[in-house]
Amino acid sequence: MELGVIGLGRMGQIVADRSLSAGHDVVAFDLSAEATATAAENGAEPADSVADLCDRLDDGGGDGGGKRIWLMVPAGDAVDATLADLEPHLDGDDVVVDGGNSQFRESVRRAEETDAAYLDCGTSGGPASAEAGFSLMVGGPAWAYEAMVPVFDAVATGPDGHDRMGESGAGHYVKMVHNGVEYALMQAYGEGFELLTEGRYDLDMETVARTWNNGAVIRSWLLELCEEAFREEGSDLGDVADHVAGGSTGTWTVREALEQEVPVPIIYQALAERFDSRNEGRFSRRLANRLRYGFGRHEVARRSGEE
Ligand SMILES: NC(=O)C1=CN([C@@H]2O[C@H](COP(=O)(O)OP(=O)(O)OC[C@H]3O[C@@H](n4cnc5c(N)ncnc54)[C@H](O)[C@@H]3O)[C@@H](O)[C@H]2O)C=CC1
């Protein structure tokens, strides 16, 4: 098949590389000329604009259908900007895959607005899965999913690494919830290792993680990444800061849970902890400190220099 890949950052380069390795032809474009050049070095045909990419793509997609295009740009405005550039070149037998972390409602809107068949594709595995392949959760028209199966086979771990979740939006919906689960698991491992670190035995965290990863009920890829982190940073995580960035996909998950009236306290708590990691001197804690004086005349701890 011939595939256009737009967005060649950490994830898009892997989409291009794995497609090339499976014998597909790739036409590649990124706003960054350097990223496009890297894809070209790896065997893709470089394009210098979205229009140029469409001109270079075989209209038959190599499978007798229309163009086949994979977007791997940052979620949000970049997706809309790319679609606006693509729109004059698209018609009903073309397929556009959005493999980024787009909000599922945005994907439903885009699917309605574009002339092409639009597949929202949640992608899990991250750059660390370049060699093994990704897990792909796809939403959108069944015929478009079927048309893309050869590329999904290549980009995913294999035929079992992708499936059609349902209608438009379902792919990004499943990926959103996946990320909520990811937050909760990260939090659970974090709390367990914190207790072990602060607790009563002098333990080596890499040893604990490695032992757990070999046969324990809680073994997992995230736990293997914990083991790797302790190996590379040290048992006390060295100078790694207690600041966790990101948060958009977890926020969407919690909002959706509220709308559906489904309790997700653990996912919410993990999200809240992430927000909390960015706050120094939380106001609520300062007020609680002062209120204990108010009702109990307990001593007020003061910030240094503000006695
Ligand atoms: N990094 C990760 O672990 C994962 C990322 N994702 C999602 O995949 C998408 C891409 O992520 P990354 O590759 O990590 O981001 P990245 O920042 O490494 O790469 C994005 C690329 O898109 C290019 N770009 C931006 N706007 C563009 C436009 N209008 N036209 C053409 N190229 C444009 C940038 O120049 C950059 O090379 C995001 O939606 C992200 O949330 C999904 C799963 C895992």
Ligand SMILES: O=C(CO)[C@H](O)[C@H](O)COP(=O)(O)O
């Ligand atoms: O999707 C992912 C992993 O599955 C990406 O790593 C994503 O960037 C994480 O987003 P955030 O932590 O900001 O919600």
